Amino acid sequence: MTGAASILRVAAGQPALVGDxxxxxAAHAAMIRAAASDLIVFPELSLTGYRFDAALVDVLRDRAVLRPLIDACADVHGIALVGAPVGGPSIATVQVDADGLRIAYRKVNLGAGEAQHFQRGAGPAVIDVHGWRVGLAICRDTGIEQHTRELTALGIDVYACGVVHHRNELDEQERRAQHIATSAKVPVVLASFAGPTGEGYADTAGQSSIWAEDGSVIGRAGEEPGEFTTAILRRQVPADRRTHRSRSLH
Incomplete structure (x- = not known):
């Protein structure tokens, strides 16, 4: 893509759900600054926890409360993708940058329990990050082949998703990420919830990860809240082109 940056610094984080x-x-903002990436992805419903009764987040009404996210993105010249329940109601990915906040994507493929509380989104969505086309997905979307095909057909350079999985679902989380990377032939940035949350998710998988398009892992966080991992994606260079690191923020 003409005018696109030759490298993209990406991160997948699993901030602590503090309570209010x-x-x-504040925990998200601290992680944005610590990761210092062009793009940082957070888990599904990261701002409220995975709870069907959580108060909806309004990107206009709650702008003052969410202002630390905007300021953190401005400080690192990056974009954050945070998870939140929004008007609709929908399970959404909210894009944050120095200019403010907007709803970037509404989850299309809802679980049975979710469908009783939320409306499905209209379809796949792509955002631009420094000239890289980033396709968006949330949790169950990652296991739906049609969603992956439709998203890939839009022309993407990176696949970014926020998920919540039980710890005993880690193998499935890994399988999906690897399959998407190799079938879509793009890197995958997967942010997975860590720590206890609602709706029966007392023991979540964590281990947010970044995958190369050949299906290899190039960044992985641990199981605990407050951890994140980063990687540098480069265009048109050999397969060993990426560097990665993992860190904790407690």
Whole structure:
């Protein structure tokens, strides 16, 4: 893509769910600054936890509360993808950058329990990050072949998703990420919830990860809240082109 950056610094993070929105926003903002990436991806419903009864987040009404996210993105010149329940109601990916916040994607493929509380989104979505086309997905989307095909057909350079899985579902989380990377032939940035949350998810998988298009892991966080991993994606260079690191933020 003409004018696109030759490298993209990406991160997948699993911030601690502190309890109240102000504190959880602060935890996200601290991780944005620590990761210092062009793009950082957070888990499904990362701002509220995976709870069907959580108060909806309004990107206009709650702008003052969410302001630390905007300021953190401005400081690192990056974009954050945070998870939140929004008007609709929908399970959404909210894009944050120095200019503010917007709803970038609404989850299309809802689980049975989710469908009783939320509306499905209209379809796949892509955002631009420094000239890289980033396709968006949320949790169950990652296991739906049609969604992956439709998203890939839009022309993407990176696949970014936020998920919540039980710890005993880690193998499935890994299988999906690897399959998407190799079938879509793009890197995958997967942010997985860590720590206890609602709706029966007392023991979540964590281990947020970044995958190369050949299906190899190039970045992985651990199981605990407060951890993140980063990688550098490069265009048109050999397969060993990427570097990665993992860190904790407690």
């Amino acid at each position: 929105l102000d504190s959880t926003v």
